[in-house]
Amino acid sequence: MIKRFGVSMEPELLDKFDSFIKKYGYKNRSEAIREIIRERLIDETVKEGGGESFGTIVIVYDHEVGDINDRLVDLQHEYTGLIIFTTHIHVDRRNCIENIVVKGKNSEISALAQRLRTIEGVSSVKLLLTNYTYK
Ligand code: NI
Structure with a gap:
């Protein structure tokens, strides 16, 4: 109606x-x-923090900053239940883009996005959530 x-x-x-x-x-x-x-x-x-979604987290980072590659891999391994797959694009000599596709609780997806923001060398974190329970 x-x-x-x-x-x-x-x-x-x-x-x-x-x-x-x-x-x-x-x-x-x-x-x-x-x-x-x-x-x-x-x-x-x-x-x-309620509900569940499919989501995409797009991060931009400089792979030459400290041990950023190890930190990003370690962090993603903490969220294996949330992350479906990750794609990596080598943009230029220093910058990389990762597209992390996730499914799970909004609160967990938001927490992962927030932790990515705190990693030194990550210059941008964009989070897009698609909540399939809304009509
Ligand atoms: Ni790269």
Whole structure:
């Protein structure tokens, strides 16, 4: 069942929203609002540590900093129940990208992402979670 409700907003914001809808090919405002709400609720679920998700953690690091390769391998071996696979890209002489695909509790995925952030030489950690329990 679908319920209707009214939304009020400034005309400038609505113009920007309509441009966004057109750019990304949404059928209408309702469809776009539903997707944005779902995304936001997933973020909240992650923050609260509830639920399970498939996720991807993308890290960028300099492989010449200290013993970073050993630290990254050791850390990933602590999470063998969470990590499905990892791909490694040699970007240039020093920089590497790893794409770590995970499935498990949001709280554990967030903890792994946070630990990756604290490793010296890691310059970027992006976490994307897809909570398949949301309709
Ligand atoms: Ni590399």
